[in-house]
Amino acid sequence: MGMNLLYSNDRKGEYPASWYAATAQPLDRFPALTEDVKADVCVVGAGYTGLSAALHLAKAGLNVVLLEAQRVGFGASGRNGGQLGTGQRMEQDGLEKLVGQEDARKLWDLSEDAKTLVKSLIAKHGIDCHLKSGVAHACFSKREMAEEHAYAEHLQTRYGYDEITPLDLDGLQAICPSPAYKGGSLDMGAAHLHPLAYALGLARAAKSAGVRIHEGSEVLELQEGSTARLRCAGGTVTADHVVLACNGYLGGLNRQVAARVMPINNFIAATEPLGEDTARVLARDIAVADTKFVINYFRLSHDKRLLFGGGESYGYRFPSDIEATVRKPMLEIFPHLRQVKFDYAWGGTLAITMKRMPYLTRLTPNILSASGYSGHGVGTATHAGQLMAQAIQGQAEGFDTLSRVPAPGFPGGPAMRAPLLALAMTWFALRDRLGI
Numbered sequence: 056m057g058m059n060l061l062y063s064n065d066r067k068g069e070y071p072a073s074w075y076a077a078t079a080q081p082l083d084r085f086p087a088l089t090e091d092v093k094a095d096v097c098v099v100g101a102g103y104t105g106l107s108a109a110l111h112l113a114k115a116g117l118n119v120v121l122l123e124a125q126r127v128g129f130g131a132s133g134r135n136g137g138q139l140g141t142g143q144r145m146e147q148d149g150l151e152k153l154v155g156q157e158d159a160r161k162l163w164d165l166s167e168d169a170k171t172l173v174k175s176l177i178a179k180h181g182i183d184c185h186l187k188s189g190v191a192h193a194c195f196s197k198r199e200m201a202e203e204h205a206y207a208e209h210l211q212t213r214y215g216y217d218e219i220t221p222l223d224l225d226g227l228q229a230i231c232p233s234p235a236y237k238g239g240s241l242d243m244g245a246a247h248l249h250p251l252a253y254a255l256g257l258a259r260a261a262k263s264a265g266v267r268i269h270e271g272s273e274v275l276e277l278q279e280g281s282t283a284r285l286r287c288a289g290g291t292v293t294a295d296h297v298v299l300a301c302n303g304y305l306g307g308l309n310r311q312v313a314a315r316v317m318p319i320n321n322f323i324a325a326t327e328p329l330g331e332d333t334a335r336v337l338a339r340d341i342a343v344a345d346t347k348f349v350i351n352y353f354r355l356s357h358d359k360r361l362l363f364g365g366g367e368s369y370g371y372r373f374p375s376d377i378e379a380t381v382r383k384p385m386l387e388i389f390p391h392l393r394q395v396k397f398d399y400a401w402g403g404t405l406a407i408t409m410k411r412m413p414y415l416t417r418l419t420p421n422i423l424s425a426s427g428y429s430g431h432g433v434g435t436a437t438h439a440g441q442l443m444a445q446a447i448q449g450q451a452e453g454f455d456t457l458s459r460v461p462a463p464g465f466p467g468g469p470a471m472r473a474p475l476l477a478l479a480m481t482w483f484a485l486r487d488r489l490g491i
């Protein structure tokens with residue numbers, strides 16, 4: 056399969072040098088798998104998807120083994136922008152056209168369940184991850200602002216969602232004083248959090264629910280069958296059910312998923328603490344995401360740094376200078392931060408689909424997979440884990456609704472998808488630059 060994203064940008068068994076890894080309360084290393092074991096369910100991948108699936112299955116009384124190639128929260132779940140967004144990644148008006156009114160309504164309800172699930176898991180398990188309400192959407196032009204306001208109204212009239220307030224120029228500037236933004240909206244139902252602390256909290260909860268977690272245990276081979284067999288270097292797991300939760304790091308483990316779910320890299324940097332100067336970037340503790348195709352997203356850390364995500368890079372290798380990759384878009388939004396230093400900069404691999412909707416599927420009667428959250432996984436991945444746990448227990452309604460969403464393959468299949476995507480992304484990035 057060529058390059059293995061599990062190891063190409065990171066040191067084996069280590070978290071990246073992120074602000075998140077520097078500030079989360081670490082967990083002791085879980086032992087690698089060293090023998091042949093049996094389980095009701097074997098979950099592969101310990102990000103939000105796998106941790107949530109394992110936790111919910113164990114709570115329901117099933118015997119669960121969770122295999123993680125690196126560390127718990129090593130992947131996108133430990134590196135992301137921490138924004139718990141409203142809705143699906145694809146907007147409701149697009150979904151109404153794609154799947155019809157009835158399923159669009161169900162998908163909206165599921166997305167609200169996803170937000171509620173994250174908030175309630177944090178509360179129930181006492182996860183200390185600095186959860187705070189509020190995400191603002193920022194627009195670059197009056198035209199974009201008008202579209203944003205119309206969409207907020209659509210959510211209110213069609214779906215009864217009244218947590219979004221339209222913001223004019225002054226309203227947005229009162230939250231984020233960037234000369235680039237002309238208005239937008241504020242969604243107090245959305246939230247932001249410390250993503251790695253959240254993942255580690257889920258792992259603690261899964262462990263106490265009885266999940267047997269193994270780190271440093273990459274699944275090298277998956278043999279399908281009425282009982283499946285998963286092989287790691289040190290041992291095997293034989294299980295009645297399998298949950299694949301590898302997202303952007305899946306590699307060649309399953310071709311059907313690989314044809315529809317494509318890994319891409321994204322980057323974040325943490326400035327030095329800004330102290331009193333935080334008001335120059337964010338006057339309130341609200342996260343921001345803007346309308347660029349290569350999206351800029353940012354928020355304050357609890358120690359008053361700006362955590363800024365953005366920047367483009369195509370191909371599987373991270374750029375050699377991640378700081379420069381992030382500094383460029385950051386200075387477009389905050390030109391007055393020219394003198395500010397970065398203390399941390401890191402990258403992560405997420406996964407996208409053609410339609411920017413997650414790909415949930417039953418690969419065989421007893422192998423389920425969920426991935427491709429397209430940059431909207433804090434809520435959706437956590438929820439997909441719960442939906443897979445429910446499907447394994449025979450309640451598949453939510454899982455089936457999501458798995459009905461069309462998921463076309465990338466043109467050219469796994470071999471061609473990366474170069475074609477690079478071309479497409481370059482085109483969209485060019486459009487961003489030209490403002491069309």
Ligand SMILES: Cc1cc2nc3c(=O)[nH]c(=O)nc-3n(C[C@H](O)[C@H](O)[C@H](O)COP(=O)(O)OP(=O)(O)OC[C@H]3O[C@@H](n4cnc5c(N)ncnc54)[C@H](O)[C@@H]3O)c2cc1C
Binds near residue numbers: 429
């Ligand atoms: C920089 C960045 C910013 C983002 N910002 C946001 C945001 O603000 N809001 C939002 O909602 N989403 C965001 N996302 C997306 C979000 O992080 C993901 O959708 C989500 O974390 C996916 O969770 P997951 O558990 O499916 O995958 P991951 O967290 O990537 O976990 C997959 C795990 O599987 C393991 N694995 C893979 N293959 C194997 C194998 N063969 N054997 C064993 N283990 C294996 C990997 O080591 C990894 O730990 C962002 C992503 C990135 C990278």
